[in-house]
Amino acid sequence: MFDLLATGAKMAVWMTVLLSVTPVMVWVERRGAALIQDRLGPNRVGPLGLFQSLADAVKLLFKEDIATLESDKFLYTLAPMLAVVPALTTFVVIPFGPDIEVAGRPVSLLVSEAETGALLLLALASLGVYSLVMAGYSANNKYSLMGAVRASAQMISYELALALSVVAALVPVGSLRLDHVVSYQQGTWWGFLPHWNLFPQFIGFLVFLIASFAETNRLPFDLPEAESELVAGYHTEYSSMKFSLFFMGEYMSMATLSILASTLFLGGWHLPGLDYSGWWVTAATTGLLVLMAKAALFLLLFVWVRWTFPRFRFDQLLRLGWKVLLPLAIANLVLVAALTVSGVL
């Protein structure tokens, strides 16, 4: 019973984080874009326009839910549901705090202590592409279809590089569990440099970062929904809540990948110099806040890049994936493996 409650509480924490990330990020994105573009951005609803996302959510809820006549209704409805699944499930293997003791019982702040940790995560994250392909296929619109084709090609090309950079981060740890990855990254080098994977695996970090832009369909890799070419790509025919599920899925997977990047390369919830030994509530909160702060850096980077760069072309995107990122990821993996075997890492 205690375990069940503990797991429920941990899931509640994650769900709160992930479900609140969309409105907050939409606000950050719109205000950030306005800042970059020399304009004001939303500022009418609530202080600084903070409730704009709420207003938009209400608006979307009351919009007419349209399905094209010729669409495959089953897949058409299933696709937006699937869009949020990977983002809402991958968190199970990501730790958000130290092992704590509640009422005399040890609790690790990790929903599932599966030994396959990172593998499970990659498997769940890969499900994302199915929703895009289904959405593009079922809507029976040529632009949607092209978006779906682009999405599948893009996901396959970039998931490999992404997975290989994740694997490289796991190699020196010797475990697939992400809580082990975090505990491996505790401590410092020479007393000042945090013992983060970021430093020895900088190439892997960059590959992960670039691939995660492609994974989340963000500019400069937003080809599946490139609005100037494909109208809205795979979600051209979606409206109302179905559309907003895709929208939420994009922001939640951005958040998930940012949290994953922080966990793999920036030491996760741990920050050298912070005390995690106190009361369990403080320890857990500190861990969560540190993790969120690190993830916020990546999220801001997502926003910054989106409003600065043009979009790649489809063939350039694939070439970058297969000819640049994949070899780099492999080289990084070999390098890390050699360093690990020789005992440097």
Place this chain on the structure above:
Amino acid sequence: MEWADFTAGRTGDLHGRAIREMTNTTNTRRDTLFDVEEMELNFGPQHPSTHGVLRLKLKVDGERIVDCYPIIGYLHRGTEKLFELHPFFQNVPHTDRLDYVAAATNNLAYVGAVEKLIGLVVPPRARYIRTILCELQRISSHLLWLATHAIDIGAMTPFFYCFREREIILDLFEEYCGARLTLNCMRPGGQPFDLPVGWGERCAEFLDDFPSKIDEYEGLLTNNRIWKKRTVGVGVLPADLAQEYGVTGPMLRASGVQWDIRKAMPYEAYGDVEFDIPVTYNGDTYDRYLVRMEEMRQSVRIVEQCLDKLPDGLIMAKSPRVLKAPKQSDAYFSIEGPKGEIGFYLVGDGTPNPHRCRVRAPSFMNLQVVPILAKDQLLADMVAVLGTTDIVLGEVDR
């Protein structure tokens, strides 16, 4: 043609590519593992990047464009016929609605044709004011082009920067003639208004500031690797092809032909001011971008000089109340608009109305090469090509 061949041929062998496109070689794909079916795709008229109501019937093989067939006429209003129904004076507002983002140059081409037909001599001050208005209009038109072209290629931010500056120009127009878009700011024989008090200073203030803003746009795009990847070698237009199709304006100059009516046949005050005609030689989307950026800088130079040299005197020629063209007369007058040569051919029959009017619209001529440039390109390139052509459908359809 396979993907690898297709993409390998992109960077080099530009002229060869163009010839291949011209000779209309059908490229059959070599892989026979799967049946290949070409898809017909309706691009527009309601599509975010057709710049209005252009419709393109595309035949695509995956992402590659096999065939492209533009369909125009969704914005046809019978403007040329409308000209016949109104006296010469009343036709100026119709010209605003041709290239609706560059009304001043349309006005000038039309009133120039009327003046030529009737034989009116425009006072020098009016000529200078016209030059100032036209060059400001060129800047604002190029800003709008850059804004939408950048969005076509996926960069959203330049759009807002360009509109920020365009707003100032529109404010200047508003102060001059009361309108921001459909200016109606010229009359046959001269200018309806003199420059308002302090207008010149406000304009000069903008001109001082503007070159640094161009640097800002260029900072975002010119050396951006993604921007270059998307534009260098894309939509190459060889000079001979451009001339055959009657392409004019920045499109032609980016292909290496130094042809600018402002220099070749100076009208209004262009003979009195110093400016350069930017020319580049690759004829690709990137070069067209560079040409237009430089043209904005040159326009700033022209307006500055015009403001300095602005002569005193009348702004309207002495002309009869009702303008009547001589019997069996005709005149063609063309100027260098922001998009190319815009010209009006008028036939007079002794009445106050033109007997016939024909508009040589640069967008219409330039649009003709889009199918050639888009052929064998990827869908994303076609959007870039369409953007770089800088068409305005009000002018294409008339």
